[in-house]
Amino acid sequence: MLEFEASTAFPGFDLDLKLEVAAGQCLALAGPSGAGKSTVLRIAAGLVRPDRGRVSCGGQVWYDSGRARDLAPERRRCGYVFQDYALFPHMNAWRNVAYGLREVPRRRRRALAVELLDRFEMADFADASPETLSGGERQRVALARAMGGGPEALLLDEPLSALDARTRARAARELSELLRSAEVPTLLVTHDFAEAARLGDRVAVVDGGRIVQLGSATDLASKPCSSFVADFTGAAVLTGNAGTGPLGLTSVLLDGCRAAISSTDTAQPGRVAASVYPWEITLLPETERSRGSAQNHLVAEVVSVTSLGARVRVGLDVGQPLSAEVTRVAAVELRLEPGRRVVATWKASATRIMEF
């Protein structure tokens, strides 16, 4: 359990927020640049001392301005992955990892370091020096380094942002596996909501040093408290099992309902997350079926209707939560209101698949 409450002021910026993360849980901090996301992590790790506040983890108090307590960063043992990875340039990969393994007897360090690297499929690069590694490889070394020596908490600062589109998808998958297996609380910073939804159990939208809204990704997506959050929240995520459909399509049998959806993305058979943007979803009267190219049709019950100017966010229940964005016109035509049943339809090519 990581409890965080701090307020501090920099010239032209002040931060004041409070949050809690249970062990094994991941809280994603999402927000625009300059929102104060990294500052939260720095305070948690003890790299920045806030003006006021209290930070505790696993019952141990790390910082308490009231009781003038301030544990040094090295005594807090956070697994910190920095925005630019901060690998030590003068050490090769395994030494970077071994650096954190001081409790381990010297002669066993290399073995253990390589073992850690292996968890991220980087064992072959054990002797490579950072400057020869690509962004994706560096990120994995940084993760291996952060995981070494059993951290009390994981602090990940935009672990994927330095990666280009091609390596990001894979890195995200690896990361989510890691987080699922982790027993410690995790704070993950990102400025991409989809990433937050994908990796965080809960998401806190941060702006101007404050938490604007905190909740599950689906809550934020279906009931954004402000149009800023609405703009910020992206794809809703559905989970299910992937199989191969007709003509190379991937079909996903969704959890919680017997329906299947299909996607043009390819995926290994097995558990996957399928994401679709609210504005890609068309709502039809339950009685209707479009015979168009749209492949996906799900019967859904309207849970919430949130108006955002000319747009309306519609919270849906299809056995699992889903949110659509339609025009006020359509909302009126369809007489959308909680309890009403509709058909949500969207295109296979609008369905992005991320493997677990």
Place this chain on the structure above:
Amino acid sequence: MLEFEASTAFPGFDLDLKLEVAAGQCLALAGPSGAGKSTVLRIAAGLVRPDRGRVSCGGQVWYDSGRARDLAPERRRCGYVFQDYALFPHMNAWRNVAYGLREVPRRRRRALAVELLDRFEMADFADASPETLSGGERQRVALARAMGGGPEALLLDEPLSALDARTRARAARELSELLRSAEVPTLLVTHDFAEAARLGDRVAVVDGGRIVQLGSATDLASKPCSSFVADFTGAAVLTGNAGTGPLGLTSVLLDGCRAAISSTDTAQPGRVAASVYPWEITLLPETERSRGSAQNHLVAEVVSVTSLGARVRVGLDVGQPLSAEVTRVAAVELRLEPGRRVVATWKASATRIMEF
């Protein structure tokens, strides 16, 4: 007319490409990080000397390895906007702009500088020093500075990338106005295809120091030569006149056809560009009309059908080019082939509007 042809090699990277930009035209260089985009601009401006090649602008030869000619950067007079703007920290805004106005008699410089700033609505910040300016404001000062003193060519390196979502839209609008009025050739670097399509008359997709594909945004979108380009190409752009539709919707009367489309984005009446992602477009048999929440229906003629794995890119003609992405299944069902007429339909909330 800017003619560029250069090849050069750095450790671990080599560049070799040739391109031409007519006066008044804007060529957008789009590509992933490390593709060599900035290097192209640096070579054009004379900040980097290539191993071999030839650069000429407006008939004047700037660089020619053959004839050992290499004009100094200051004699080339490119209006260069750097990735991080590179404003001079020890000069306030107007002095930054005035720095480039040496031909102007000293006493008239301030007036002219403020005038330039005013074109970007920054006149009020004339005396502000760079560190007190926000990203968007810095970008506009940098543009004003680059425009001063009548540059021979404009070189813009990711002019919008340092801006957050909220300021970017507006900056893009201002920039497109600027480019339309400019009489000199412009090279614009971006790694966002939509930005490239929006701002560039033609788009060159660059990767690994080579041009992968060059053409109009719609060509790239409808006939990508590789799936890399396909992934890279985003929204197709339609132009027209905005007016107010029912219930706060914006309706756009498209050029080249009598049809109107609607969007949830708000816009001033007048000329606008409306963008929609290919995979957001559903194709129906011409005889069909969906009575669902999708607001936009356009009769279109299939121009091209390009297969990309399970996906199919369909080039359409709706009076202006448009491209859709459907599944192979749908393509087969609809018997898509050049000349066939279909209905392209998508949602108002999927239509993003950018004002001219």
Place this chain on the structure above:
Amino acid sequence: MNGSPWFRAVLVAALAVTLLFLTLPVVAIFVDIPPADLLASLGEEGAVEALKLSLQTTVAALLIILAFGTPAAWLLATRRFRGRTVLVTLIELPLVLPPAVAGIALLAALGPGGILGGLLDSLGIRLVFETAGVVVALTFVASPFYIRQAQSAFEAIDPTLLQASRTLGAGEARTFGRIALPAARAGLLSGTALAWGRALGEFGATLVFAGSFRGITQTAPLAIVERFGSDFNSAIALSAVLVVASIVILLSAKYLSTSVGRGRDARI
């Protein structure tokens, strides 16, 4: 981000020892002269004269060092060429010469009988026994400190600033003057302070090359050493004055530079 107490103790100890070791001697010489002498030595017109000459000659030397050293440092900082490291080392040579030898060397080069003696003479330039000679000697011993600092200060400038200037039609000259100098100002100032300090303390080279004559070539250090044999106290008193004067000079330069420095940090 506070360190472990024991290491902090080690650090503080090291700094304390260093400071004690470097400042105690200075303090020590002052405590064992009666304050009366201190004031007296100030009253003494010879002393004041010497201090004035010191100020004049060091300032003159600094101007020369700045005028030639700055562009030289810029060149070394912005160009990469073979033998660059050798050049940088040559510039450091005056450091390793014992002052007296430096003086002889200057005589051998610029004295009437020296290599360039004839040339200078035909130009009607006399250095030995002249205030100009003092300036030359000071320039010789103090330049390396400034040039070194200036070079690294220039190397630290964000290159895109310089490139931006070039694309805005400014040649290298204007870029150097309008962009590089202001951007490197902090480093240049602290280099100036170091060089100034060294020049203020210079003794051997000046004596051998320029000689020592009241009001013409006798700078404060020379005046101090002159008093050694006879009036020890006034010698020490005079050095006290010199030290204080130097502290003032160094500090003022330092404060300027750091304030500029902060300015630049804030921006980044």
Place this chain on the structure above:
Amino acid sequence: MNGSPWFRAVLVAALAVTLLFLTLPVVAIFVDIPPADLLASLGEEGAVEALKLSLQTTVAALLIILAFGTPAAWLLATRRFRGRTVLVTLIELPLVLPPAVAGIALLAALGPGGILGGLLDSLGIRLVFETAGVVVALTFVASPFYIRQAQSAFEAIDPTLLQASRTLGAGEARTFGRIALPAARAGLLSGTALAWGRALGEFGATLVFAGSFRGITQTAPLAIVERFGSDFNSAIALSAVLVVASIVILLSAKYLSTSVGRGRDARI
């Protein structure tokens, strides 16, 4: 990015003048000694002895400077506190003291009759007229150069590297040793070179504090000066030898540091 020809000419001119001015004198003394004397002075066992002592004492002094100056510089680089600028200035004080005065100051502080004289005596430590005294004098005059450079080298390290180290369970001590030192290596080396150069040339303070006893306290510069009292030519010849020795030392240090430097550039 080539500059305008005329400005490049100015730059080259400035560098040329600077180099000429700083190296010509050194060359000049070489030319006016008969080569015979050069060789002779080398053969002379006193000279070799002096050079050996110079090497030993300067190395010893450097070790002390590194041992104390490095942590002191680290502290000054990583902490912000009031009066920091004053401390930095105090560290530069030895610069402005005329060498002889520095020697007297050391005597007043560490000599038998000095402030700490009694203490040192009770510890059985004798410095005056002992080789140890030479080391002390060299340390005194050379420290400022190293400490200054070290400080700015530490300030240039990317802070996230240090923070990363801390979060990995390394205290400040380990971070300093395992991360900061390697990262700042280039700067530290060039600072060492400067300090070494200064120490090799030191004369005044050593003479007054430690005396000039052959084989015990007579370093190369002192040997040179002593020869001024007996054989002028061999004095000059010996300084030539000293200069060459110094160049070798400085260059080797420089090449080390720059090669490391390149290593770091490549990374960025």
Place this chain on the structure above:
Amino acid sequence: GASGSDEVGDPLTVSAAASLTDAFPAYAESSNMSARFSFAGSDELAAQIRQGAPVDVFAAANSQLPDDLYAEGLVERPVVFATNSLVIAVPSDSEIQSLEDLAEPGIDLVTGTEDVPFGSYTRETLDRLPTALREPILANVRSEESDVKAAVGKLTQGAADAAFTYSSDVAVAADRLRAIRLPKEYRPDVAYGVVVVKGSGDLESARSFVVGLTSATGRSALRIAGFKAPPGG
């Protein structure tokens, strides 16, 4: 003869004027006394002693400094052990032949400051000169130096035309310099004073070193180095 008792125990610590660089080692050699020498400017050495440097014997290039130290109670009674003669040092190829030539306008003349031995004696000489000669010579003085090697350096490099120095200083650069002896009436007797420093660790051998200087061995060593025996010795 000197006592050989010095072989045991530490060698004597002797601070001596730079001009004695050749004489003293030779003396110690011949009278097999173990001593270690530090040669420097007499005034610097005096300053050392004032700061309590552990010196056994101090030999200055004049009698003034020893007397001062004696007055300050730092040393035992001074002994004059040698005399040196003040000469006009000129580059070997110089036209200057006599004291009178120094009065020529345009001559660059170097003397010592009144605080260093060769300077104070120079003053004595000049004071004895007739005003008609003294004034123009004084007018030619371009520098008063606290260190004889600065003067010698200037002469050898042809930067100065003439300097008042000790004859022993001229010997230092015999190949480049020439000494012009002063007329007897103007020649001051430059007395070198030596003292035993109080609180010397080894007063015995210190005193015997001083005494030895005026003995036959001492004199011969000094004579070879170009010094003369003290008057009435």
